[in-house]
Amino acid sequence: MTAYDERASLGGPPARAEPRVGEEPSSRGDLTATAERVHRSVEGVIEGKPEIVRLALTVLLAEGHLLIEDVPGVGKTMLAKALARSIDCSVRRIQFTPDLLPSDITGVSIFDQQQRDFEFKPGAIFSQIVIGDEINRASPKTQSALLESMEERQVTMDGQTYELPSPFMVVATQNPVEMEGTYPLPEAQRDRFMARVSIGYPSPAAELRMLDVHGGASPLDDLQPVAHAHEILKLIEAVRTVHVAETVRRYTVDLVAATRSHPELRLGASPRATLHLLRAAKASAALLGREYALPDDVQSLAAPVLAHRLLPTAQAQLNRRTAEQIVREIVQRVPVPDPSAPAWRMPGQQPPCLRGL
Template sequence: MPHPIPSEADLSEVAEVVERVRRSISTVLSGLGPAIDSTLATVLAEGHVLMEDVPGVGKTTLARALAASVGTHVGRIQFTPDLLPSDVTGVSVYRADEHTFEFRPGPVFAHVVIADEINRASPKTQSALLESMQEGRVTVDGTTHPLPSPFLVVATQNPVEMEGTYPLPEAQRDRFMTQVTVGYPSPDHEVAMLDSHDGTDPLTQVTSVADTATLARMIGVARRIYAAPAIKQYIVDLMSATRSDPALRLGGSPRASLQLLAAAKGRAAMHGRNHVLPDDIKALSGPVLAHRIIPSIEARTGGRSPESIIAALVAQVPVPSEARTRAARPA
């Protein structure tokens, strides 16, 4: 039986807390509205975020500000070439006095895990996150250990053109619900940054505006957002377009369809709506799909980016009417 859609009180709480988190992050980083909104929509969908950009634009700062604002148990992993999988998941230690093995959890056992510069570690170490990101658990020496709930990974990485990086495998990239690009700040925002960061660490001023119970409750509200059959068909049509476009060698997977819908529900909850609109799909199609698709050789040589290909497909796929997106919506 389907769950009832959220009440006005539920949606008001989500919108209020999201606004507090947004303001908290903005005290550290200004001018990042789209990146922050995409990240918050992903958090409400209990998805994982991949932040990719050149060094120094604030990827790690954004991840740390988000974690500090939410106020949950945070695990920080600095990925390096010599990092081992056990450094991420944990290790079993033999206790000679009791003749038993004791499991010592790694930093992945947290509500929010910051995986800093994830593509500087070897693919073997990167893959240590696969099970935890997909199934919310870790298996070490044949024993499965559940991770805390909710569980979110916020990873940062530099572009693969940078020295000392390894490209993330497609299976690893597909585990991330969205990829967010921070970008360079505008001149005005950069001046404001020089003022706020002058001689101080602004992250020390970030205070918690929510807790784990509130975050779990907000995620539950987002899951109950209504998506009309026309909205689901719109997502499928968009995915079909990525799979048949000659500019793409690899289109969106069924997991991408599921995660686009989940992220759209998170965005709808952020805006105080109990139903998904086509605008939610349009706004998140780039962050959800761009890191999953692979352009063809001809598209790459022609200078077409994944983002531009997705934008072109979104412009081509027919959008359902407002009446159809609200049809059969529960009272």
């Protein structure tokens, strides 16, 4: 059965979910069907935001972590829950509060009087999908408890290293820092999120559909898993096989390097951002049915992958310039690789990509 525990408890690690959605995908058609099922399941909950759902799925298949930032009430936690419940895997939710301790997340060693030894009690991070609700309401010390887990997919406690399950993804929500009672995420923490997304308000038509469909009950009540964890691992393996030509890799490096020398930025994107942008571009290409990445994939993901890592200068802030605006200008300014360059696709390569999502 699906292990869905919304409490940040200190119990043992959740049991691995038993397959019940379908057999392990082995063909290209199976991979396509799995990705489409997850996409439709989440989109059925988040009305009128298909591009947001696609980005969340892209981050999942690129083995990244997603930060959802927006004002209260627009569906941040709903998106995180919908993505988690659409996959039959272990899920934990952590409600970040000012009194939350790092040990509530990573775990704690407790002395067992019968065994006369310390026993490690895993925290809520020991799950395949971790929902961090309102992450910036906890202190920076508690937020930093996620650093090792998000980057190395492991937890070190009392000199012992514990591996986290796979796939592993952190989906965190936060309110803008202007909201009362919030702490800004440290730069090292923000850099570990592959992408940041803002849901925004729905259109009047989408909001009307929301009232018609979800007015009586929560859309999460009837949401059932449509894919198993091992199917997601197969999708991730397919994304890894997507080919990236040398010209596209160089273009990715040029985009990120431009943020480090921009006069309106006092902190540019890190080399980790370059890796995240390339991996996200490969996932995007696969979801669009291609076995190779294009500069278009890099361009479309530049803002959500890079903007949250950048720090505008004081003068740029006075001019009401945002990091997203600066990234879009960089995308317009950096030369795009020549289409007449060597073919994007590797000769003879036919990886099991996803088609038509």
